[in-house]
Amino acid sequence: MSAPSRVRGMVRTLLALLSLCVASAAWAQEPPPAPDRPLADARQEARAQALFDDIRCVVCQHEAIADSPAGIAADMRQLVREQIAAGRSDAQIRDDLVRRYGDFVLFSPPVRIGTWLLWFGPFVVLLAVAAALLAFARRRRPETAPLSAEEEARLAEILADRRDPDAKPSDD
Amino acid sequence: MIVEAGAFALVLAFALAVLQTGLAAAGRLRRSPVLAGAADGAALASAVAVALAFAALIQAFAVSDFSVANVAANSHTDKPMLYKVAAAWGSHEGSLLLWCLVLTGFGAALARARNLPFGLRTSAVAVQGLLGALFLAFAVFTSNPFERLDPVPFQGASLNPLLQDPALAFHPPFLYAGYVGFSVCFSLAVAALIEGRANAAFWPAWGRWVRPWALASWVLLTLGITLGAFWAYYELGWGGWWFWDPVENASFMPWLAGAALLHSSIVTERRGALAAWSTFLALLAFTFSMLGAFLVRSGVLTSVHAFAVDPERGMMLLAILGFAAGAAFALFAWRAPQLKGGGLFAPVSREGGLVLNNLFLTAAAATVLLGTLYPLILEAATGATISVGPPYFALTFTPLMAVALVVLPAGPFLAWKRADLRGVVQRLAVAFGLALLLAVAGWFAFEPRKILSALGIGLGAWLILGALAETAERIRLFRAPAGETLRRARGLPLAAWGMTLAHAGLGVFVLGAVVESGFRVEAARPLAVGESLQAGKWTVTLNDVRIVEGPNYLAEQGRLTVAVPGGATRQVVAERRFFPAGGQTTTEVGLDFRGLDDVYVVLGERGQTPAGQPGWSVRVWWNPWARLIFLGPAIMAAGGALSLLDRRLRLGAGARKAKAA
Numbered sequence: 001m002s003a004p005s006r007v008r009g010m011v012r013t014l015l016a017l018l019s020l021c022v023a024s025a026a027w028a029q030e031p032p033p034a035p036d037r038p039l040a041d042a043r044q045e046a047r048a049q050a051l052f053d054d055i056r057c058v059v060c061q062h063e064a065i066a067d068s069p070a071g072i073a074a075d076m077r078q079l080v081r082e083q084i085a086a087g088r089s090d091a092q093i094r095d096d097l098v099r100r101y102g103d104f105v106l107f108s109p110p111v112r113i114g115t116w117l118l119w120f121g122p123f124v125v126l127l128a129v130a131a132a133l134l135a136f137a138r139r140r141r142p143e144t145a146p147l148s149a150e151e152e153a154r155l156a157e158i159l160a161d162r163r164d165p166d167a168k169p170s171d172d
Numbered sequence: 173m174i175v176e177a178g179a180f181a182l183v184l185a186f187a188l189a190v191l192q193t194g195l196a197a198a199g200r201l202r203r204s205p206v207l208a209g210a211a212d213g214a215a216l217a218s219a220v221a222v223a224l225a226f227a228a229l230i231q232a233f234a235v236s237d238f239s240v241a242n243v244a245a246n247s248h249t250d251k252p253m254l255y256k257v258a259a260a261w262g263s264h265e266g267s268l269l270l271w272c273l274v275l276t277g278f279g280a281a282l283a284r285a286r287n288l289p290f291g292l293r294t295s296a297v298a299v300q301g302l303l304g305a306l307f308l309a310f311a312v313f314t315s316n317p318f319e320r321l322d323p324v325p326f327q328g329a330s331l332n333p334l335l336q337d338p339a340l341a342f343h344p345p346f347l348y349a350g351y352v353g354f355s356v357c358f359s360l361a362v363a364a365l366i367e368g369r370a371n372a373a374f375w376p377a378w379g380r381w382v383r384p385w386a387l388a389s390w391v392l393l394t395l396g397i398t399l400g401a402f403w404a405y406y407e408l409g410w411g412g413w414w415f416w417d418p419v420e421n422a423s424f425m426p427w428l429a430g431a432a433l434l435h436s437s438i439v440t441e442r443r444g445a446l447a448a449w450s451t452f453l454a455l456l457a458f459t460f461s462m463l464g465a466f467l468v469r470s471g472v473l474t475s476v477h478a479f480a481v482d483p484e485r486g487m488m489l490l491a492i493l494g495f496a497a498g499a500a501f502a503l504f505a506w507r508a509p510q511l512k513g514g515g516l517f518a519p520v521s522r523e524g525g526l527v528l529n530n531l532f533l534t535a536a537a538a539t540v541l542l543g544t545l546y547p548l549i550l551e552a553a554t555g556a557t558i559s560v561g562p563p564y565f566a567l568t569f570t571p572l573m574a575v576a577l578v579v580l581p582a583g584p585f586l587a588w589k590r591a592d593l594r595g596v597v598q599r600l601a602v603a604f605g606l607a608l609l610l611a612v613a614g615w616f617a618f619e620p621r622k623i624l625s626a627l628g629i630g631l632g633a634w635l636i637l638g639a640l641a642e643t644a645e646r647i648r649l650f651r652a653p654a655g656e657t658l659r660r661a662r663g664l665p666l667a668a669w670g671m672t673l674a675h676a677g678l679g680v681f682v683l684g685a686v687v688e689s690g691f692r693v694e695a696a697r698p699l700a701v702g703e704s705l706q707a708g709k710w711t712v713t714l715n716d717v718r719i720v721e722g723p724n725y726l727a728e729q730g731r732l733t734v735a736v737p738g739g740a741t742r743q744v745v746a747e748r749r750f751f752p753a754g755g756q757t758t759t760e761v762g763l764d765f766r767g768l769d770d771v772y773v774v775l776g777e778r779g780q781t782p783a784g785q786p787g788w789s790v791r792v793w794w795n796p797w798a799r800l801i802f803l804g805p806a807i808m809a810a811g812g813a814l815s816l817l818d819r820r821l822r823l824g825a826g827a828r829k830a831k832a833a
Contacts (some may be wrong), residue, residue: 023286067408103559119564
């Protein structure tokens with residue numbers, strides 16, 4: 001490595017270190033999120049963890065508070081833990097959050113008139129497609145009307161000539 | 173100069189695509205092989221022109237030509253060469269060019285498909301040219317990656333550091349190849365609707381023609397999605413691999429429609445039935461791809477993956493989607509009722525099984541569509557905002573798919589036309605019994621005991637054993653002498669092996685997903701150097717943290733030891749990288765691969781331990797059987813590829829036979 005490039009390398013390292021300090025200073029202005037303090041009771045902590053997966057970090061793109069590194073997610077986790085420790089039920093905690101942030105905060109939308117289509121739509125689609133297929137199959141049945149005597153005779157003739165290649169069980 | 177050549181090549185590609193459409197349409201109307209041949213030439217030339225434009229863009233990125241706005245916005249001189257090149261498809265403009273490259277590339281391949289009849293091929297080439305012209309126009313007029321900057325900036329703004337990862341460098345090419353590969357199925361479907369008479373011989377042939385394209389696209393899309401999930405798993409640092417994020421869903425919808433098409437086209441090929449339905453799915457798969465492009469690029473969705481793009485371009489994409497899909501489905505609504513039905517079959521038959529498969533895959537795709545679009549629609553209609561996330565899909569998508577997977581292993585045992593259900597049950601009894609035993613074993617093997625997870629383990633085992641049982645049956649394993657079995661195994665078509673592999677791969681994935689999501693253990697707390705953390709049976713110790721310099725970042729690098737009673741002690745390295753160019757921080761997960769399990773270590777921010785010492789927050793996950801989550805789809809893709817090879821041989825054999833005749 002030539003001398004100038006080494007100098008450049010050092011300068012770059014210094015600059016990078018400097019910017020890391022600046023960035024740290026920027027973080028320092030906005031206090032870092034409080035570290036997670038799991039609840040002492042393992043069962044309560046498990047309830048908290050399960051709730052974290054369902055609650056959306058309200059400033060994030062599409063992340064649960066369980067996964068988000070954002071400060072507000074840490075605050076919300078803290079809030080949920082406090083409420084569990086205070087003996088509130090999961091439903092009460094969810095209701096509180098919805099009162100504060102709206103339905104947006106839960107990853108499972110409420111079941112009400114406006115979301116019926118969302119919740120029941122998949123099963124309606126399943127039934128509708130099944131019904132359409134059945135109707136289609138029934139409509140086509142007339143095509144398989146029993147053969148007339150004349151046709152039966154011809155069929156027997158043909159079958160005697162050669163075996164129907166489609167009749168044997170398939171190998172695929 | 174090279175950049176101008178690239179810009180010129182892009183405009184030329186657009187003109188050639190328009191020419192291709194016109195020539196092919198005229199060639200079809202006048203039944204002129206000369207005009208059609210010219211259209212084929214234009215299709216090839218258009219693909220070559222886009223390839224040249226793409227090469228020019230990569231060159232601009234490789235030499236860091238910051239006079240190009242797109243390079244200045246997405247690259248930086250300090251970046252490693254791999255990420256300079258990968259940044260060419262890391263932005264909206266560049267990835268759209270990649271989209272066009274795949275679209276015209278598949279178009280050129282379609283134009284060379286000599287096995288197709290004149291009418292169908294020429295019509296399909298016209299439709300493919302029209303799709304190419306639409307997207308190239310969008311690229312040229314609204315998203316030109318070759319726009320220059322004046323004054324030229326001294327340094328670039330760098331690529332989003334999250335994207336500077338090998339998995340992500342290769343994820344978009346595979347994903348787009350899959351996404352856009354379905355355009356050929358779309359074109360063939362539109363062409364079939366134009367050409368397809370009430371001709372019973374036409375549809376089985378169409379099924380055979382469309383299947384290789386569907387198979388290739390589906391295999392590539394499978395790989396693309398898996399690479400993306402793997403990237404999310406180890407780069408985002410939250411221990412998960414799928415979050416039902418709108419953009420993830422956008423890639424999953426064409427995958428589901430494509431999987432349905434793969435299966436329905438078998439029925440169309442073998443029995444001439446479900447012609448209208450297969451056509452519908454072929455249109456649907458690429459419509460979902462275009463919908464995905466709109467959702468990702470318009471900014472209507474909030475997602476970690478979305479490109480930040482202005483709504484105006486979104487409107488243009490919506491117009492393209494509306495025109496292409498609207499015209500195609502209108503044609504479908506007009507022509508589908510006239511399609512001849514094809515062979516008849518009893519409800520319990522191979523055809524019936526494949527219809528059931530399609531029923532559930534379509535309902536699953538509809539679920540994903542609803543879950544993705546519903547928040548948008550509801551907000552537009554009523555102003556109410558809701559979030560649709562994993563809990564919704566766990567209650568809708570998962571049960572639908574679970575039912576489909578329970579019946580899946582029976583499908584390959586069913587005979588065409590009319591099957592003997594009792595015989596199938598008898599032949600699968602051993603596999604079912606073993607799967608049940610494994611479910612019970614799973615119930616006892618994992619803590620805490622969960623009935624649904626145990627059933628899930630049984631389901632995964634059922635899929636694998638069912639697939640193997642079918643192959644064993646065919647080669648008469650242990651029933652015939654070894655020589656006879658070997659002879660039969662050799663005689664089994666590659667497509668049959670491919671199906672077994674793909675279905676077993678699905679089972680492998682189910683095992684991984686069930687065990688990982690059911691029994692993953694997480695632990696997090698601030699650690700000072702020398703302190704340890706317990707996650708299940710694993711003890712993770714923070715040995716030291718130091719600052720290291722990467723090519724374009726500075727990192728806090730933590731070295732940790734992962735220990736387990738009765739197992740080897742291993743080192744992992746977890747980093748927190750700071751990229752000065754964009755001022756962003758990313759995590760580099762430390763992964764200890766332990767058999768099928770992962771010990772997943774994330775180094776967090778510097779802080780204080782409860783004892784008041786300086787420390788780093790460390791998060792550890794024990795993800796049991798996580799390896800299978802990514803291995804399963806890879807096996808599925810391998811199965812698809814095997815089946816594809818078989819098709820090619822058979823097409824070749826057909827051509828040889830035709831020549832001999």
